[in-house]
Amino acid sequence: MKKQISVALVGNPNSGKTSLFNKIVGANQKVGNFSGVTVEKYEGSVFHQDYELKIIDLPGTYSLTTYSPEEVVTREYILDGHPDVVVNVVDGTNLERNFYLTTQLIDAQANLLVALNMYDEVEQQGTKIDLVQAEKLLGTHLIPTSAVNGLGTEDLLNHIVELFENKISIKRNKLSFSALMEGYIEKLIKIISTDEELSAKYHPRWLAIKLLVNDKDVYKTVREYPIWIKVNHVLSEAIEFTEKKYDSDPELMLKEERHALIRGAIKETVIYPPKRKKNTSEIIDSILINRITGLPVFIFFMWAMFQLTFTLGETPMNWIEAFFGWLGKAASLIITEPTTRSIIVDGIIAGVGGVVVFLPNIMILFFALSFLEGTGYMARAAFVIDKVMHKVGLHGKSFIPMITGFGCSVPAFMATRTLRNRSDRITTLLIIPFMSCSAKFPVYILVAGTFFGSAQAGNALFGIYMLGVVVALITARLLKTVVFKGESEPFVMELPPYRMPSLKILILQMWQKASLYLRKAGTIILGASILIWIASNYPKSDEITAEYNQIRSDVLISTDYNETEKSEIIHNLEFEASSKQLEQSFVGQLGKLIEPVVAPLGFDWKLGIALVTGIAAKEIVVSTMGTLYSLGDVNEDSHDLRSRLLENPNYNQAVALALMVFVLLYIPCAAASIVFHKEAGAWKWTAFYISYTMTVAWIMAFITYNVAKIFLL
């Protein structure tokens, strides 16, 4: 058994940290979640010398703060996870901003190494960095690396082992602030050191600095200790003095000093080439996001991504459906016992098929998202559309999950992971269901096609999609003003230089998302579809079975019909029997039970049952109606079903509109709801999501029905 070293990779977003991680550990990695939050956790390991290095790739952050879940995770892991070695990955082409985090890691007394990443670009630019002097100033080793060509990775691993074995050749250093600030820091350290428990847990100097910069979390921690009164006294003194003397505050002064210290260190150690010429990113930006082309280019990219995901995804989806269809048929031939056959074919195989069928969409969408993120266009997309999203209190980045919702809510929910702010994430998750997904389309086609002429059907469809968007925007606005008051994510976002992401990483990330979906959601979705199968097949009424068997045998022995007539009658009888069975199953009972609830919307119990089964998947609404009208396999173009619906005196244009509105707005399918729960991460949000979509659907359908009754009938 080899000895283990735990290593944490930490760095700014876009510092090439993840590329370096992939270069070091290769495919030997797994993705999971940090407990309690939907922040992805990437772990991998590599053997080096006599050790196994367990490397964890922490989410990118600019500073050790706690404003987003990613930042909390990173900070907690560094402070409380006690990794043996912390490797700070620094973008060598942008030291001024990257060293800000480095200096904070020095404050936190992390066992630190700095990987000077993208060193190939640094050399290309002609920038000269005095490594020896920089190491002396920072008090830590600097290892030039490049994830592109693998430069320095071996050296980095050697240094990790060396650092772990305490063979460091550089004297540790600390950042010295101004005399005034150091005075306050000293005072605070003295007070904190009197508390053994607290100073054993966190480094006193780090606590002192964080208290002075007004860090909410550190405040909360220190407040629990008896020394708080003394600490508070020093802090008030510092605030009062800096305000009176400098018209400033300790936070501002410390941050200004930190930036100044970094600027000084860089001046001392880095020589930039005489003239930085216009770089490629500037040229690309001047084409992609200028005032005239910015919006059309953005719309084109979104359209292209949408088309790729859902058009290109359609072919493999058809294969998957065909495969599971074939598998089901094959299984029904092998298994003769009807109940076992039904549970395996209609329950398990159909259930697994229902999970796997989303895979092409998810993989293509996440490939496209990773590509946009990796090239740097994602930030630009947010930049272009932010004004619109800001109107409803959201961040520009919320746009992508929103439009993905038009295709399918499952990948759309998963795409909210690109949002860093929790309230933005929850709000976006809650409005996605109102973006009409493609599975609802067959229902609209059936209903609109049946009750409205071909000219009006288009208008009705357009109206439905618009209504979804309007409800989504109003919901966002409401949530942002009532629930998440004042919790808007500030739009302070880096527009990173354009880079070409490596295909290997894109494929890896795509596969990680896909496996995450299969593992996390797949199991539960499968369980849910089996449950729905049971509910729509049980209890089985033996009386109905016996009754139909009786009629069947009567027909068979009857001499009134010829053979072809007989087989047709028996065919119809089977559908009638399954209709009766569905009617008295749990699902059917539920449909009848809710009839009083849906009656004000103009729906009868048949529509009630169809809507209940629609929770399994929206397309099922159509096939359930087919079953209930004893028509066997139907699709949205089925003329039989259309004429049956038109014959029913209870149905009219008002009911049709109300039904479309209800289907648009009510709870998405079970698969999507489970993914929602996984992404929202709390039962209270799932409960809110269910009740909110249901309530909105009912109210809007009620209004639609009653208004339409006045105008259309």
Add this chain to the structure above:
Amino acid sequence: MNLSRLTYCATNQKVKVAEIDGGTGAVENIKSFGIAIGDEILFKSRKNGRGKIVVEYNNKEISLGHELASKILLECSENPNTTLNHIKVGDIVEVTKMGAKGDVRFRLLDMGLVKGVEIKIIRVAPLGDPIEILINGFNLSLRIDEAKSIEVKVIEIIKNQRTGKKRWGMF
């Protein structure tokens, strides 16, 4: 003598027109208001954000669009102070005070928007908000609302590069 743009002025200030930063169209346009180089005008008021600017000239009040007003360059004795949201694309400024509050303040400070740092305005988003700036060698975007809370001193006016070039120069 430093140059400034009319849009960077404080209210109730008397200023002298030094130059028109624009093509022949802009020059004609400004002439049509009766304003000529060397004239003294009084800066009266401004509408919030990037709205209209009202100046007094020859006892007449003239209301100018923000874009046009930004093309009138003035002579001034010291570097003018204003807030970041008023700065024209291309100009270089230095932060004098960070007035943002709460979350935004924390983020802006962490990203290096502290007193003394130099900023170049790169572009305004197609819909007019947010803006993109160059700071410490990297590009950052922030909303106009956030830019309003950042007080700046104009360091250098970059005159319109479009003059004499084809329209493609704006890209």
